[in-house]
Amino acid sequence: MEFRDLKAQYVYNKQLIDNAINKVITQADFISGDSVKELEDKLENFIGVRHCISCANGTDALLLALMVWGIKKGDAVFVPDFTFFSTAEVVALLGATPIFVDVEWDTYNISPMDLQYKIDKVLEEGQCVPKVIISVDLFGLPAEYSELVKLAKQYDMFLLEDGAQGFGGSVGTQKACSFGDISTTSFFPAKPLGCYGDGGAIFTDNDEWAEILESLRIHGKGKNKYDNVRIGMNSRLDTIQAALLVEKLEIFKTFELQKVNEAAKLYSSKLQQAVEVPIIKEGYYSSWAQYTIKTRSKQERELISTELFKNQIPCAIYYPKPLRKQEVFQCIHVSAEDNIITDRLCDRVLSLPLHPYLTEEDISLVSECICNTIK
Numbered sequence: 092m093e094f095r096d097l098k099a100q101y102v103y104n105k106q107l108i109d110n111a112i113n114k115v116i117t118q119a120d121f122i123s124g125d126s127v128k129e130l131e132d133k134l135e136n137f138i139g140v141r142h143c144i145s146c147a148n149g150t151d152a153l154l155l156a157l158m159v160w161g162i163k164k165g166d167a168v169f170v171p172d173f174t175f176f177s178t179a180e181v182v183a184l185l186g187a188t189p190i191f192v193d194v195e196w197d198t199y200n201i202s203p204m205d206l207q208y209k210i211d212k213v214l215e216e217g218q219c220v221p222k223v224i225i226s227v228d229l230f231g232l233p234a235e236y237s238e239l240v241k242l243a244k245q246y247d248m249f250l251l252e253d254g255a256q257g258f259g260g261s262v263g264t265q266k267a268c269s270f271g272d273i274s275t276t277s278f279f280p281a282k283p284l285g286c287y288g289d290g291g292a293i294f295t296d297n298d299e300w301a302e303i304l305e306s307l308r309i310h311g312k313g314k315n316k317y318d319n320v321r322i323g324m325n326s327r328l329d330t331i332q333a334a335l336l337v338e339k340l341e342i343f344k345t346f347e348l349q350k351v352n353e354a355a356k357l358y359s360s361k362l363q364q365a366v367e368v369p370i371i372k373e374g375y376y377s378s379w380a381q382y383t384i385k386t387r388s389k390q391e392r393e394l395i396s397t398e399l400f401k402n403q404i405p406c407a408i409y410y411p412k413p414l415r416k417q418e419v420f421q422c423i424h425v426s427a428e429d430n431i432i433t434d435r436l437c438d439r440v441l442s443l444p445l446h447p448y449l450t451e452e453d454i455s456l457v458s459e460c461i462c463n464t465i466k
């Protein structure tokens with residue numbers, strides 16, 4: 092059994108994907124080819140935003156967004172303590188200060204209450220200026236945007252949605268990757284919409300920012316590549332990746348998103364007696380980047396993962412360590428207070444195999460193994 096079966100995905104869609112890749116190779120249209128624009132148009136349509144700017148990966152996407160807003164030393168950027176490293180890495184890379192906010196036990200997403208508390212605290216201390224809130228749609232579930240948008244307005248801050256894991260999710264009729272002033276995603280192979288290498292995209296309704304982003308991703312170009320008006324990056328999305336993403340977006344929309352939701356639902360029905368299963372609040376829709384359960388203790392998690400391993404069932408811990416405890420962040424101003432929920436989650440979460448091509452038999456196998464272990 093695979094944790095995320097990318098080989099099955101390829102076998103299932105081989106013809107479409109081979110044709111897409113071959114077309115680019117045959118035309119030797121490797122850099123900024125037609126498929127890049129085609130993909131961006133399709134993504135704008137799917138998400139419901141004015142602009143999509145594709146780029147090299149999800150980390151660059153976050154970095155480029157912060158660059159547009161001129162984030163620098165002395166600025167405070169609020170990030171969830173429980174997320175992938177990139178979310179805070181880009182903040183530190185620009186010399187700004189990441190402030191690590193606790194998350195909610197139920198949703199794994201940034202806690203609006205702790206966020207407000209931490210913003211007030213930074214204002215009170217007066218050492219940095221609150222500029223940006225980065226929300227993460229962790230494990231595919233959109234963050235609590237009704238509250239986050241209000242807080243961003245109240246404190247006159249930008250909201251950056253890190254939708255690297257959230258692509259395909261929604262709240263009501265509004266799609267993930269449209270909630271931020273700028274939103275980003277990643278096409279890393281294991282993400283909900285993955286390509287066959289690195290890839291990413293940035294979304295915004297703001298015309299001026301979109302134009303700056305276009306420039307920043309190609310060496311700060313002005314009228315053309317050899318007219319450079321700002322310091323930028325080399326962060327284009329390959330045409331090959333764009334071409335296969337055009338195909339995979341269609342497969343994602345018409346098949347994978349629904350399949351992965353069915354698989355998650357089946358897991359929950361089989362596991363809810365034994366462990367804490369993921370909670371999706373009314374009106375929210377997840378794209379299930381991960382299916383993550385909570386055990387009663389670290390020991391119980393150890394017991395379950397050992398048993399799964401014995402049965403050749405892969406599992407993973409996302410994430411074993413709060414960001415604020417990463418060694419590299421020890422030298423940066425870190426709040427003395429603990430993020431209690433994040434600490435507890437790091438000890439108790441366990442992510443199970445999940446992807447659109449997972450069979451009912453496999454879901455039963457995993458669930459039975461867990462239920463038998465706990466008995």
Ligand SMILES: *Cc1c(COP(=O)(O)O)cnc(C)c1O
Nearest residue numbers: 148149150175177178255277279
């Ligand atoms: C994967 C991920 C990123 C980074 O994406 P890359 O394409 O790997 O650079 C950023 N934020 C979160 C929450 C992620 O899961």
